[in-house]
Each structure stands twice: as C-alpha cells, then as structure tokens.
Amino acid sequence: xxxxxxxxxxxxxxxxxxxxxxxxxxxxxxxxxxxxxxxxxxxxxxxxxxxxxxxxxxxxxxxxxxxxxxxxxxxxxxxxxxxxxxxxxxxxxxxxxxxxxxxxxxxxxxxxxxxxxxxxxxxxxxxxxxxxxxxxxxxxxxxxxxxxxxxxxxxxxxxxxxxxxxxxxxxxxxxxxxxxxxxxxxxxxxxxxxxxxxxxxxxxxxxxxxxxxxxxxxxxxx
Amino acid sequence: xxxxxxxxxxxxxxxxxxxxxxxxxxxxxxxxxxxxxxxxxxxxxxxxxxxxxxxxx
Amino acid sequence: xxxxxxxxxxxxxxxxxxxxxxxxxxxxxxxxxxxxxxxxxxxxxxxxxxxxxxxxxxxxxxxxxxxxxxxxxxxxxxxxxxxxxxxxxxxxxxxxxxxxxxxxxxxxxxxxxxxxxxxxxxxxxxxxxxxxxxxxxxxxxxxxxxxxxxxxxxxxxxxxxxxxxxxxxxxxxxxxxxxxxxxxxxxxxxxxxxxxxxxxxxxxxxxxxxxxxxxxxxxxxxxxxxxxxxxxxxxxxxxxxxxx
Numbered sequence: 001x002x003x004x005x006x007x008x009x010x011x012x013x014x015x016x017x018x019x020x021x022x023x024x025x026x027x028x029x030x031x032x033x034x035x036x037x038x039x040x041x042x043x044x045x046x047x048x049x050x051x052x053x054x055x056x057x058x059x060x061x062x063x064x065x066x067x068x069x070x071x072x073x074x075x076x077x078x079x080x081x082x083x084x085x086x087x088x089x090x091x092x093x094x095x096x097x098x099x100x101x102x103x104x105x106x107x108x109x110x111x112x113x114x115x116x117x118x119x120x121x122x123x124x125x126x127x128x129x130x131x132x133x134x135x136x137x138x139x140x141x142x143x144x145x146x147x148x149x150x151x152x153x154x155x156x157x158x159x160x161x162x163x164x165x166x167x168x169x170x171x172x173x174x175x176x177x178x179x180x181x182x183x184x185x186x187x188x189x190x191x192x193x194x195x196x197x198x199x200x201x202x203x204x205x206x207x208x209x210x211x212x213x214x215x216x217x218x219x220x221x222x
Numbered sequence: 223x224x225x226x227x228x229x230x231x232x233x234x235x236x237x238x239x240x241x242x243x244x245x246x247x248x249x250x251x252x253x254x255x256x257x258x259x260x261x262x263x264x265x266x267x268x269x270x271x272x273x274x275x276x277x278x279x
Numbered sequence: 280x281x282x283x284x285x286x287x288x289x290x291x292x293x294x295x296x297x298x299x300x301x302x303x304x305x306x307x308x309x310x311x312x313x314x315x316x317x318x319x320x321x322x323x324x325x326x327x328x329x330x331x332x333x334x335x336x337x338x339x340x341x342x343x344x345x346x347x348x349x350x351x352x353x354x355x356x357x358x359x360x361x362x363x364x365x366x367x368x369x370x371x372x373x374x375x376x377x378x379x380x381x382x383x384x385x386x387x388x389x390x391x392x393x394x395x396x397x398x399x400x401x402x403x404x405x406x407x408x409x410x411x412x413x414x415x416x417x418x419x420x421x422x423x424x425x426x427x428x429x430x431x432x433x434x435x436x437x438x439x440x441x442x443x444x445x446x447x448x449x450x451x452x453x454x455x456x457x458x459x460x461x462x463x464x465x466x467x468x469x470x471x472x473x474x475x476x477x478x479x480x481x482x483x484x485x486x487x488x489x490x491x492x493x494x495x496x497x498x499x500x501x502x503x504x505x506x507x508x509x510x511x512x513x514x515x516x517x518x519x520x521x522x523x
Contacts, residue, residue: 169414173453219434237330244387267523
C-alpha cells in the first residue's frame with residue numbers, strides 16, 4: 001500500500017522535474033504578485049509590515065491554485081488516469097499521493113521564497129520564521145483541498161479559474177489562521193492558538209480530502 | 223396606526239432611502255427570479271415542441 | 280401515501296404543479312401579514328429609529344440563505360446515496376433561490392449598516408460569512424454550468440455542496456475569530472435592537488413567507504428541469520400537446 005503511494009509521488013515529482021518550466025512559472029507568479037502590492041499601495045514601511053503576512057499568504061494561495069488544474073489533467077488526457085483507477089489499490093491513496101507530490105513540487109519552493117518576500121515587506125526575523133512555519137502547515141492543506149477541486153473540474157473548459165473559484169471559500173479558515181499566526185508575532189499577542197487551529201485543519205484535510213477527491217475522480221471519469 | 227401621515231410613512235423618520243432601498247431591491251429580485259423562471263420554462267417548452275415536431279414518428 | 284410514488288418524475292410533475300400555486304398563495308398571505316406587522320404594528324426603535332425595520336427583510340433572508348444551503352446538501356446526500364434523479368434536480372432547483380437570498384441579505388445588510396455605523400460595509404462576522412456563503416453558492420452553480428453531461432454535473436455539484444456544508448461551521452468559526460481579533464469593527468450589525476415581541480413575530484412570519492416562496496419557486500424550477508431531462512419519454516411528449 002505504501003509502495004503504491006511512493007510510486008505515485010515519485011512519478012509525479014520526476015515528471016515535474018523534467019518539465020521545469022511549469023513550476024518555475026508558478027514561483028515567478030508568486031514573486032510578481034507580491035511585488036505588485038507595494039507598487040499599487042505605496043512603499044511606506046510600517047504599512048507594508050502590516051499587510052505583509054496577508055499579502056504573502058494570499059499570493060501563495062494563488063500560486064498554488066494556478067498549478068492545480070493540471071494535477072490530474074495530464075494523466076487523464078493520455079489515458080493513464082483511467083488505468084490507475086482500475087488498479088486494485090485504494091484510489092484515495094492515488095489522490096493523497098498526487099496531493100503530496102503537488103506540495104513537494106509547488107509548496108516547498110514557496111516556503112523557500114516566502115522569507116525573501118517577507119524581507120521586502122520589512123518583516124522582522126521572528127515574523128519571517130512564523131511565516132515559513134505557518135505556510136509549511138498551510139500549503140499542504142492547499143494541495144489537499146485543491147486535489148478535490150482538480151478532480152471535480154477534470155477536463156472542463158474553466159481551467160484554473162474554476163478550481164480557484166471552488167476552492168478559495170473552503171480555504172478561508174487556513175488563510176485566517178495562517179496569516180493570523182504571523183500577525184500574532186508582529187503584534188506580540190502570540191500565535192499558539194492560530195497554529196493549533198491551523199494544525200487541526202491540516203489533520204482534518206489529511207483525513208478527509210483524499211477520500212472526497214477519490215469520489216470526485218470517480219464522478220468525473222466514469 | 224403608528225404613522226401620522228403617508229409622508230411620514232414614506233420618509234421612515236429620515237431612513238426612507240435605506241428602508242425602501244432594501245425592500246425595493248428584494249422585490250426586484252423576486253420579480254426577476256420569477257420572470258426568469260417563467261421565461262426559461264417557456265423556452266424549454268418551445269424547444270421541446272419544436273424537437274418533437276421534427277420527429278419522424 | 281406512498282412517498283416513493285412521487286420519486287418518479289412522471290408523478291412528481293403534476294403534483295408539483297398543483298403545489299406551486301398553494302405555496303405561492305401561502306407566501307403571499309404570510310408576506311402581507313409580516314409586512315403589516317413590520318410597518319404598522321412594530322413600534323419605533325429607541326436607538327435606531329425607523330431604520331431598524333430593514334431587519335424584517337434582512338434577517339429572514341439571511342436565515343433562508345443558510346437554510347436553503349443545508350436543504351440542498353440534504354438532497355445532494357440523498358442523490359449520491361440512492362442515485363435518485365429527482366433528488367439532484369431538487370438540489371439544482373434550490374441553488375439560485377439560495378444565492379438570491381444571500382445577495383439580498385448582503386444588500387440589505389449594507390443598507391442597514393450605512394446609517395447605523397457610517398459605512399456601507401463593515402466586515403462584521405455575519406456579513407463576511409454571508410459573503411463567503413455567496414461564493415459557495417456561486418461555486419456550485421458555476422461547476423454545474425461548466426459540465427455538459429447532466430449526470431456528471433449533478434454528482435459533481437452535489438459533492439461540492441456537501442464539502443461546502445461541512446466547511447460552513449469551520450468557516451463561520453474562523454470568521455468570528457478573525458473578527459474579534461481585529462477589534463476595530465467589533466460592532467455587530469446583527470445585534471438587533473432589544474426585541475419587542477412584535478418585532479420577533481414580524482421576523483418569524485417574514486421568514487415563513489420566504490420559506491413558502493422558496494418551496495414554490497424550487498418546485499416550479501424543478502418542473503422545468505424535469506421536462507428537459509425527461510423529454511424523450513412518452514408522458515412528456517403527451518404533456519407537450521397541452522398548454523405550457
């Protein structure tokens with residue numbers, strides 16, 4: 001069972017490694033979106049520090065969503081997905097594996113770039129650390145919830161925009177707790193509560209999302 | 223009756239714009255929804271009738 | 280009465296046709312009663328003057344917006360569990376009305392907030408949750424509109440609806456949390472004036488009117504959906520001979 005999971009993850013990561021263009025685009029999107037805000041609002045350092053956590057979080061959200069509609073689509077188009085659905089292994093393992101792979105490919109680079117962007121927004125060191133930590137918990141949630149959206153919208157015309165529309169409302173709690181954790185550091189009011197709630201949300205997604213995503217795949221493919 | 227006159231009723235103690243803006247929009251939405259519903263039904267009916275008339279049976 | 284009898288589209292259709300008129304009439308009567316209480320019986324509020332009368336539409340609309348989403352989820356669950364076409368049709372029929380009430384709740388909330396708190400939008404917990412609820416409704420409708428195959432559209436929308444309904448309490452909790460942290464807008468728009476009995480009755484009757492209206496509209500919409508889906512059957516072809 002675990003072997004199946006690792007095979008799915010390895011395959012997706014290898015495929016992405018060979019097509020570097022795709023995930024690089026998402027990362028540059030992340031950087032550019034964040035840079036747009038000071039240009040639009042003004043570079044006053046105090047204000048940037050206030051909006052920084054929210055802006056970086058929302059941009060990470062968007063950058064992740066950008067790549068989601070391809071989660072199952074490539075395999076669907078060449079018939080691989082149908083083959084995989086015939087396998088005796090649990091389909092929930094397939095969706096879980098794909099979500100994990102998505103996080104490795106898209107989420108981890110976001111974690112590495114985020115502190116640099118935080119510096120652009122005048123965030124002090126402790127806040128930068130909390131930014132990375134909160135995103136480390138938040139980005140897997142995004143990959144998991146996103147896999148549901150990707151499965152539901154498989155092969156549809158709407159593409160990335162439709163997945164975004166479907167998933168963003170569901171993601172609001174993670175955004176509130178995640179950005180709130182960083183703000184808790186900045187304002188000195190503490191972040192434990194935020195992190196615990198974020199962690200609980202991650203646990204819930206980990207337990208439920210793969211199954212729902214598997215159901216959604218069955219709905220979309222048959 | 224609470225209102226001294228019709229003017230007072232429409233004025234709603236100075237809040238007329240907000241109160242009638244609320245109820246007015248609601249009425250608009252209801253009329254709109256029912257209208258769209260009727261139109262949709264008519265369109266479906268006409269289309270199905272047409273399809274049926276083209277049937278060789 | 281054997282309820283399963285009406286699970287078939289061909290028996291549902293005529294029954295729904297009769298019911299629509301009854302529920303529409305009920306809605307109208309209740310609305311008249313509710314509006315009468317709201318405008319001619321309920322007294323002027325001490326703090327908010329006459330402006331508070333917006334609650335007679337704002338609160339019922341907000342209640343309905345949430346109630347309809349849950350009822351949709353109920354039909355979605357039944358449809359997914361037992362694969363009954365009519366259940367999916369009911370869920371689809373309810374969605375636009377639910378979205379409409381959500382919009383009305385937001386609009387009337389803004390019009391209530393402006394004279395009371397000085398701003399058209401105050402990001403209070405209830406209004407923000409309503410906004411997200413609107414996004415959830417739009418998501419389900421957009422997903423179903425994007426899928427051509429009716430069966431896949433039904434099931435996908437139902438699944439999304441269920442995911443949404445589970446998330447709603449979590450979303451609401453997180454929004455309330457978020458709201459209390461940012462103490463700036465700690466005023467609650469829906470902290471209604473200390474309720475006189477008449478005010479409560481007015482709201483309840485208006486809510487009932489909205490409910491009757493919803494049933495009437497949903498049944499009417501379902502009838503049209505049934506016609507479209509079952510267009511190949513004998514009974515629909517026979518129907519087409521008569522009047523629309």
